[in-house]
Amino acid sequence: MTISAIAAMRYLKLFAAQREDKVLFGYVWKIIPFLWVYSFIIAILPILGISSYTTEPYNISCTINWTGSSLEDKMYVILSVVFGFGIPLLICITCYVLIFKQLTCRNNAIRAPRHMESRLVKTAFAVMLCFMLAWTPIA
Template identity: 25%
Template sequence: FAVVGKPFSIISFFSHRWMFGWIGCRWYGWAGFFFGCGSLITMTAVSLDRYLKICHLSYGTWLKRHHAFICLAIIWAYATFWATVPFAGVGSYAPEPFGTSCTLDWWLAQASVAGQAFVLSILFFCLLFPTAVIVFSYVKIILKVKSSTKEVAHYDTRIQNSHILEMKLTKVGRNIYFSLLCWV
């Protein structure tokens, strides 16, 4: 989105108003929602994959490259669905209060029961549920690493190297968690 969308908001920022008309606003809002939702769901899938590979070792033996591609296709279809729903009349995209970029029209969404249901749906399916899965995954990974620390001390260095890898994954999980916390 940074390459495709940010130039629009930068130009509008320096002009102190949205410069690209109604269609440009709808496209920009759609792209922002699409890439934002898709990115968060991708992070969710990565955290779930790591959880399954670390906490349920048999999972890692059957996952192949084509499974990852299928998962990515489903993720971006999911993001496309949620970003496109406002075009079906449930909501819309409109300029934000400062008028230099566009997003979901939150005021219009509150005007009807369908709009309110849409807002609650995206809140749950595009933010709360993915965040809960990420938090669950990394908490379970951290607990698994902590519980295996004592066991690893009794094995040879090869297994200790595996433990070091798990610790690195835990640190990555913490980084993702805190970046998600800042993002929200």
């Protein structure tokens, strides 16, 4: 979720020109507690009886029960994938597509050099690729 919050804040910062930094700073103080609560809810569900935590094969760390056969285990795995991977990925893609479209429109309107646009596209692509490479094997 943090990466999607960064994408959303990047969009707001770039295209909310009428907003002051003070207002955007206020958004940050709303987003941070939301991220903590969102993550806490997903993490606490196994402790409350929906699915369970189990040890990794070498007993090094614990993880959610990915291979559980109960309905709760399967539902929690689906919930984790959707809310921990799918929604953040969708938010990131949406924000970066909107940023790219806005930059393309601005650059076409003012005939500005495309250096900033290409740098942003490369950065966004690298961030999204790293996120997908890191989380797709788990999801």
